Amino acid sequence: MTMDLGELVRRTLVVLLLVGLALALPMLTPTLLLIFGAILIAVLIRSAAWPFEQMGLGNTASVLLGLATILLLLFGFGWLFGAQLSGQFASLQAQLAEAAPQVRAQLERLPFIGDLAEATPDVQDMAGQAVNFAFGFLGLVTNLVLVIVGAAYFALDPDVYKRGLSKIFPRDRSAKVIEAMDASGHALKRYLLGQLATMTIVGVMVWIGLAIVGIPSAAALGLTIGVFNFIPLIGPFIGAVPGLIIAFSAAPDLFWYAVLVYLVAQQIEGNVLTPMVQNWAVSIPPALLIFALAAAGGLFGLIGVILAAPLTVVIYTLVTMLWSRDALGHDVKVPGRDTPEPEPAKG
Template sequence: METTGIGEIARRTLVVLLIVGLALLTVQFAFVFMLIFSAVIVAALIRAAGWPFRKMGAGDSLSVFLGLFLILAVLGGAGWLFGAQLSEQFTEVGQQLPQAFERARSLANEVPFLRSFLSGTPDFQSIAGRALSFAFGAVGAITNFVLVIVAAMYLALEPGLYVRGVVKLFPKSKGSRVREALSASGQALNQWLVAQGLTMIIVGVLIWGGLSIVGVQSAGALGVISGLTNFIPLVGPFIGAAPGVLLALSQGGDALLWTCVVYVVAQQLEGNVLTPMIQKYAVSIPPAVLMFALAALGSMFGFIGVIIAAPLAVVLYVLVTLLWVRDTLGHDAEVQGIDAPPPPDSNAPEAGGETQPS
């Protein structure tokens, strides 16, 4: 009995040390985990693009390569159609934004309340520069990009291989539930990416057309910026609107007024019409969860953390709901829009577990 007790204490001590070691490794290699999840997102996009080819009877590997080719063809076609025009407009925006920012700052200094507020705030231009420098220069943009793309192709070609590897980290009796939860989280990520992609395209086109009508310079580049920043929920629309508002401010009061109208109308359509329609087929996450995810990952990893905060929150939300809230705590919980399996019967053995012969 004494030997058994000592062995049990040693086993528990080793488990605690292993957990602490994994936690320390997670902190040390957090940036690597961000790159891994970025590869997962790209792999999900590639497999989503290959879905029509799988429906037409193409094999899994062939559909992945065809999906990648489709993405490259769409990007190449858009670059061929609009590349020269947008390149010039982005150059103009880059040249005009510093002047517009200084003009807005000088106007704000004329208001006593805003003057005292600005005197106590840091230089946002330098903050943005440091964030971009951290995101793209800490390890090397080209190296990170190639690493993510190559890893994404491996993940897209054989997702089951890596899912089985993750499942083996859990007890055998829980393997089927973990596999089902991972499948549900992958489905949720695919649906969220497709829904968000549609919203980004529509918002970008609306901003492009609206700013062109009211006569704002570089409307195409501003539309692209709004569409891309719309990938970030909640705060993305405000980030995307800032360059357009600053440039309109330098063109005069009328341009500023109509520019604000364009952004407000586009975002109201997105928030009250597009998102409710599209999110019926995707996972809906409580806004507070997204806000905390954006704040936490943004403070830890800057630009990259803000970009992947929402899709990471989608995956973790599904996993926590299915594995912890439902299967472990036993609450009646489900994820909207996901074909998740029913909760296990407490009186029945787990799938994959050992059954006693009768």
């Protein structure tokens, strides 16, 4: 089979383009993460705009009202609880700075654990690193503004970007690509809404539980565990550390009460809330999620761990539709949909 000069040039250019993209990918990674962060916020804005669309308002008005609703909710939360949480977080920082050396000293007295404690980094050094990270984070305000502005544009007219992205694929595949992007956006919306509900419920349960057993700064600790719950599998353990340190430094009884509060909250989250959310939104195999966290952390660092789960939802949905269903012809259940996709017709 002979190949004419035009086809040879076209294929050569395609190969060179793919090689160039592969070489540029490490440099493009920060920008790609910013784009995905903007997509996440755009999905939330579109979710908030949905009730206004059902009222018959236009797309632009609905999106702007959805964005205003999110901002008003954040402002209202800050107005109602901002002063209390600010004071509690300041108190929590002081308590952690005082409690950490006491906990370390008590652990060093225990057999086996003492050797492990001596091998761990000094808490004051870690605190210094955290402060440096915080100042570095403040320097990312420009990127945050960029993400929010990009999210607003994505939310106002997502079809423009989907159609543009579909044009890098063959014409006969463009419709399938757009359908897969729509499905991944729907699955991502369900996942984010489910996670927000789970984070809120877990945070409130820990807040109430710690307040009942008498651990200080219960509201701040509840908000901490709620935020860290966005990171699946490892987030709840990280979010529980500040409360356990404070309780351990105060009294052994409080420590075990705190363990009980966190354990009950996570059991309810793992055995009741998460199955309900996955049944409604998208169920990702746990092993796949573990390796996705490891891979994203290795490739992108901390921000990769934070974005690993929603990124996995998107990739999992795209692979399910474009590869398992369309390319291989399997009868599969598309994440975020209630019924399996029918097997495509042959011929």
